[in-house]
Amino acid sequence: xxxxxxxxxxxxxPGGSLRLSCAASGFTSDRHGIGWFRQAxxxxxxxxxxxxxxxxxxxxxxxxxxxxxISRDAAKNTVYLQMNSLKPEDTAVYxxxxxxxxxxxxxxxxxxxxxxxxxxxxxxxx
Numbered sequence: 001x002x003x004x005x006x007x008x009x010x011x012x013x014p015g016g017s018l019r020l021s022c023a024a025s026g027f028t029s030d031r032h033g034i035g036w037f038r039q040a041x042x043x044x045x046x047x048x049x050x051x052x053x054x055x056x057x058x059x060x061x062x063x064x065x066x067x068x069x070i071s072r073d074a075a076k077n078t079v080y081l082q083m084n085s086l087k088p089e090d091t092a093v094y095x096x097x098x099x100x101x102x103x104x105x106x107x108x109x110x111x112x113x114x115x116x117x118x119x120x121x122x123x124x125x126x
Contacts, residue, residue, distance in 0.1 A: 008120060
């Protein structure tokens with residue numbers, strides 16, 4: 001059974017950092033694209049970052065470029081999202097999801113992400 005479990009969320013002051021983890025089980029995560037999404041109250045879910053199944057190519061939401069970094073540790077079957085210089089507008093529940101397309105790109109096309117974690121809360125506030 002495919003399963004994704006997020007961890008690493010919490011409360012942080014503006015300008016602070018967090019590292020989210022997405023641990024996969026039941027499948028080999030480095031053979032799938034993995035995306036990070038977030039959803040704030042009253043807003044639609046949006047793609048934040050993703051890494052492709054082939055070539056580990058990455059993509060980022062414009063507002064997080066230069067602040068967030070996605071990485072993959074194949075040995076641990078885990079994908080990370082390092083978040084620096086956090087802003088109050090980054091507050092949301094963050095989800096990771098598996099994209100079962102096998103290709104050298106990644107995007108935030110929601111219907112392609114067929115396995116989702118339960119989410120982890122990130123709150124940026126002073």
